[in-house]
Amino acid sequence: MTSLSSSLNQTERPETAHDETMVAQDLDVRPLLARGEEPFETILTAAGRVPEQGALRLRAPFEPVPLYAVLARRGFTHSARRLGPEDWEVIFARTEPSGAEPSEKPPVDADHPSDRVVLLDVSDLAPPEPMVRILETASRLRPGQELHVEHHRRPVYLYPQLDAQGFVHQTTELAGGRVQIVIRRAEGAPE
Amino acid sequence: MKPSAGLATQYAPPLDLPFRFMATALVWIGVLALVYPWHTPLLRGSFYDPHLLTFVHVNTLGVIAATVFGASYQLLPVVLGIPIASVRLARLSWWLYLPALPLFLAGMAQGWLVPLALGGALLFGAVGLYVGIVVLTLRRATQRDVVFWHLAVAVTGLATAASLGLSLAFSKNGGFLGGWTLPILAAHATLMLGGWLTPMLMGVAYRLVGMFTLSEDRLRERWAWASLVAASGGAWMLAIGLLAASRPLLLLGSFGLLAGIALFGAQLLHLYRVRRRRQFDVHIPFAVTGAAFGLLSAGLLLTGLIANRSAADPIWVAAGWLAIAGWAETPIQGFLYKIGTFLTWLHRYAPLAGRQPVPRLEDLYDQRTAVAGWAAWSSGVALGGLAALAQIDLLSYLAAAGLSLGALLFLSNAVRVGARWRSVSVKPTTGVGLSSAASH
Numbered sequence: 001m002t003s004l005s006s007s008l009n010q011t012e013r014p015e016t017a018h019d020e021t022m023v024a025q026d027l028d029v030r031p032l033l034a035r036g037e038e039p040f041e042t043i044l045t046a047a048g049r050v051p052e053q054g055a056l057r058l059r060a061p062f063e064p065v066p067l068y069a070v071l072a073r074r075g076f077t078h079s080a081r082r083l084g085p086e087d088w089e090v091i092f093a094r095t096e097p098s099g100a101e102p103s104e105k106p107p108v109d110a111d112h113p114s115d116r117v118v119l120l121d122v123s124d125l126a127p128p129e130p131m132v133r134i135l136e137t138a139s140r141l142r143p144g145q146e147l148h149v150e151h152h153r154r155p156v157y158l159y160p161q162l163d164a165q166g167f168v169h170q171t172t173e174l175a176g177g178r179v180q181i182v183i184r185r186a187e188g189a190p191e
Numbered sequence: 192m193k194p195s196a197g198l199a200t201q202y203a204p205p206l207d208l209p210f211r212f213m214a215t216a217l218v219w220i221g222v223l224a225l226v227y228p229w230h231t232p233l234l235r236g237s238f239y240d241p242h243l244l245t246f247v248h249v250n251t252l253g254v255i256a257a258t259v260f261g262a263s264y265q266l267l268p269v270v271l272g273i274p275i276a277s278v279r280l281a282r283l284s285w286w287l288y289l290p291a292l293p294l295f296l297a298g299m300a301q302g303w304l305v306p307l308a309l310g311g312a313l314l315f316g317a318v319g320l321y322v323g324i325v326v327l328t329l330r331r332a333t334q335r336d337v338v339f340w341h342l343a344v345a346v347t348g349l350a351t352a353a354s355l356g357l358s359l360a361f362s363k364n365g366g367f368l369g370g371w372t373l374p375i376l377a378a379h380a381t382l383m384l385g386g387w388l389t390p391m392l393m394g395v396a397y398r399l400v401g402m403f404t405l406s407e408d409r410l411r412e413r414w415a416w417a418s419l420v421a422a423s424g425g426a427w428m429l430a431i432g433l434l435a436a437s438r439p440l441l442l443l444g445s446f447g448l449l450a451g452i453a454l455f456g457a458q459l460l461h462l463y464r465v466r467r468r469r470q471f472d473v474h475i476p477f478a479v480t481g482a483a484f485g486l487l488s489a490g491l492l493l494t495g496l497i498a499n500r501s502a503a504d505p506i507w508v509a510a511g512w513l514a515i516a517g518w519a520e521t522p523i524q525g526f527l528y529k530i531g532t533f534l535t536w537l538h539r540y541a542p543l544a545g546r547q548p549v550p551r552l553e554d555l556y557d558q559r560t561a562v563a564g565w566a567a568w569s570s571g572v573a574l575g576g577l578a579a580l581a582q583i584d585l586l587s588y589l590a591a592a593g594l595s596l597g598a599l600l601f602l603s604n605a606v607r608v609g610a611r612w613r614s615v616s617v618k619p620t621t622g623v624g625l626s627s628a629a630s631h
Binding site: 136157 | 269272334402403405407408467533536537540541542545546552
């Protein structure tokens with residue numbers, strides 16, 4: 001692990017002081033994205049390995065704005081700086097136990113109406129909160145938007161509710177027993 | 192994107208299936224709550240007393256089996272990610288089970304051979320269907336983790352124990368078992384409690400505790416495997432030792448059972464210590480106390496074997512009581528607070544989720560009542576064990592008071608949750624998330 005204070009030469013001050021925060025995980029997703037691979041699961045896995053008061057240093061070709069809300073729900077604050085063209089460094093510092101209650105604010109990014117994909121990780125929620133969060137977020141989907149949900153089991157009780165509320169969905173098995181559920185409104189279904 | 196609604200929908204078991212069994216268990220808990228004052232003193236008698244046997248079977252078949260069957264039908268799809276093999280046969284198993292138990296218990300209590308045999312046969316049919324459905328479902332599972340193997344081992348124990356039980360029921364008529372009756376009775380009880388219930392409870396606990404406290408990824412798999420092998424292996428060794436009258440097998444088996452339960456208890460404490468959802472959950476005191484009772488029961492068993500106590504010694508009754516009421520029925524109450532409440536929430540509020548505020552699970556029952564019920568119940572269980580050991584009348588009546596109060600407090604919460612069961616029509620309103628103050 002490297003000391004954050006020795007490596008950080010940031011132009012943006014983090015919201016909280018992280019001088020004593022040790023970088024426990026270093027992750028550069030630029031090669032993954034260059035190969036056309038989806039780095040979301042890899043990022044979450046790395047974040048899961050960060051101990052309390054530790055940090056994940058992420059390098060990406062763009063500022064990963066949708067990740068901020070996802071990892072905030074896991075108890076992370078963030079500070080980002082642009083190192084160069086297509087080179088961003090983001091420090092996600094775990095400032096509280098990952099059992100922190102998720103914020104009530106829905107993750108749909110209303111400030112970025114061009115976002116087609118809405119990310120939602122419900123792994124850190126106990127039943128029935130995953131279902132509630134997913135249905136709540138899905139209800140806010142605009143035409144053309146997709147909700148990508150990450151969970152660590154098939155939410156078998158969710159599917160009938162999605163069907164009843166006019167959504168179509170597809171579940172994909174990921175590594176490590178995790179699943180991704182992609183949800184969008186069915187054609188002609190009312191918003 | 193190809194919609195997968197049809198296949199996915201099949202994964203979800205129909206809610207009435209687990210509900211029927213759990214409702215049946217609640218009825219028998221109500222019966223027990225009323226009869227504890229008259230039946231708890233039976234703990235000071237012989238385990239072959241027909242009235243004590245009947246009391247035991249009300250607990251094991253009426254409460255424990257009904258709860259486990261219902262919970263299995265709900266949890267198997269969640270745990271294994273596949274639907275159960277046959278919903279129709281599962282419903283049929285309940286229809287067999289429903290008349291079987293009163294017939295069987297009446298026959299056992301009164302010595303009526305026809306109801307005993309008929310009830311026993313119907314029960315065997317219900318259990319046989321359950322075993323078949325679970326086995327067929329397990330065979331289809333692609334992910335065979337340590338919890339899968341807990342379920343597989345459990346259902347094997349149940350099938351064997353039920354077969355022994357059927358032979359005992361039919362032997363009541365012609366006495367064809369002769370001198371084998373007591374060893375088979377002991378083996379039947381051992382396999383029911385140690386060969387079926389123990390791995391079932393442990394496996395279900397790993398999943399439920401993990402899900403509701405967000406500690407699933409922290410399960411120490413090696414400990415889980417070790418506790419399964421030790422506890423189940425120990426139970427089977429005990430059963431064989433009883434049938435073969437082999438003291439080495441008995442000692443080894445009981446030690447294995449004790450070690451397995453101890454490992455499970457340590458795992459449970461580990462999961463609670465590292466859980467990401469830090470707030471108090473109602474099932475925790477039930478689960479921890481249940482594990483403690485299990486340890487105590489296994490400890491008494493080993494003590495009795497080492498001390499070479501006679502078959503009539505009250506230590507066996509105490510061990511059995513602590514296993515049934517403590518190791519099994521205590522965590523069952525805790526898990527019913529989660530499973531039963533979740534089922535009701537699913538039926539009543541899932542259609543509303545995302546459209547209007549919905550309550551949390553914790554809002555459907557009263558937590559203080561739950562904790563008070565746990566305290567009363569646990570005291571009753573402990574006093575019951577003590578009454579059996581010390582052979583003191585007063586203790587058995589105090590135990591009955593605790594058990595009745597605990598059961599009634601549990602049932603009051605069950606009624607409170609059940610009152611939410613009614614369906615609603617969905618109103619297209621805007622709304623967000625979980626509301627702690629929602630009352631519908």
